[in-house]
Amino acid sequence: MKVVKFGGSSLADGEHFQKVIDIVSNDSDRKVVVTSAPGKRFDGDIKVTDLLIQYANKVLAKEDYHEICDQIASRYQEISDFYKLEDTTMHTIKTKLLNLASETYVDDDHLLATFKAHGEYLNAIMLADVLNNQGISAKFMNPKDAGFLVGGEPNNADVLPETYSNLDKITFDTTKIIFPGFFGYSKDGSIYTFTRGGSDITGAILSRGFHADMYENFTDVDAIYVANNHIVDHPQAIKKMSYREMRELSYAGFSVFQDEAIIPAVEGQIPVNVKNTNNPSAPGTLIVPSQFLFNPANPITGIASSKRFSALYLHRYLLNKEVGFTLKLLQIFYKYNISYEHMPSGIDDLTIIFDKSKLTDETIKNLCNEIKKVLQPDYLEWIDDYAIIMVVGEGLAHTIDTMGEIIDSLTQNNIAIHMLNQGASRISVMIGTQSKDADKAVRAIYNTFFN
Known part of the structure; x- marks a missing residue:
């Protein structure tokens, strides 16, 4: 049995819906379909999720929201018209959209989560009706009815363990199950959403909960590539990679998955196949447990980079002999609610690397002042111009000269x-x-190992 997830670009309009229908109907093992909200149809278009956020903000500001509500409904109406569906489908969708504005919410965060989730919710209703209209037996499954329970925060949900035991009770026949991605329900019945791109997370959770043989994640690219094609011209496709390679690369900017999206599939040991909706016959990239990975011919599987980092450099003579220096530093981080990414050190030096997207200028200023006052370093420097390159490959552990080649490729450039x-x-x-x-570093490493 396969769980299949389609991204927003794959479900943006009626024409793309048809590609999804062909993919789903051509394989009887594709029993569970996870939907995203309709994405961009063309450059400059607006995703339905972004329109729903605008809708939520207008309701919160007590402004007239009918125009934006009509704009959202028109995206689903376009799909309905493409398939000449009965008016009942659009009546259901329009009613649910309008009712969002009049419901009562615990607070603004709960309101925003509920509004955002309806892009996927309504698209799942639409896809189920379209499939049935095409003679393919399908049913919409509300995450609440499936026992898809989450905790955490309204806009940053975490799946609860009970979800898996609930999913384990669901049985399958020839009817396709259409499941909205991106959200679940808290124990009190509120809608909580995962982080942006959360339909990937839903697909991975369902794959584990349903004990799927495969989780197929359909996007708009043929495969995952060794490097970003905006940096390297025509990079090679990755045919097969391990879970942990995917996690390492996601951390440094691989955009096919959010780095946390793959975790439920990892826990369930479910192979993941990344494929292209527009070219479904292409083999895509297979992501598998490490023990199933063939011996790679190239020690390098992928190269990723991210410029989202900053660094704090500290120098203090005899730092290595001072007991409690790092403890005091970590206590300062805790005081300001700051997490760090890495902390490479030397005898008299320490560099702390941060995700600068999580810091404000005011926080940085206060942090540096506090460190100067408490730790009295001989020298302190905040570095904004910082990037991290991740070179990843299962083969790295089995070669002795690869590190030298990586360093040489950079120094020579x-x-x-x-x-x-x-x-x-x-x-x-x-x-x-x-x-x-x-x-430049990504290109240099890529040329060394792949050209």
């Missing part, structure tokens, strides 16, 4: 290395560079 760290798993090398050198 005049790229200064600010930090170098090989993880305990030995399947990844993390390199710190200046942001301006990040793209």
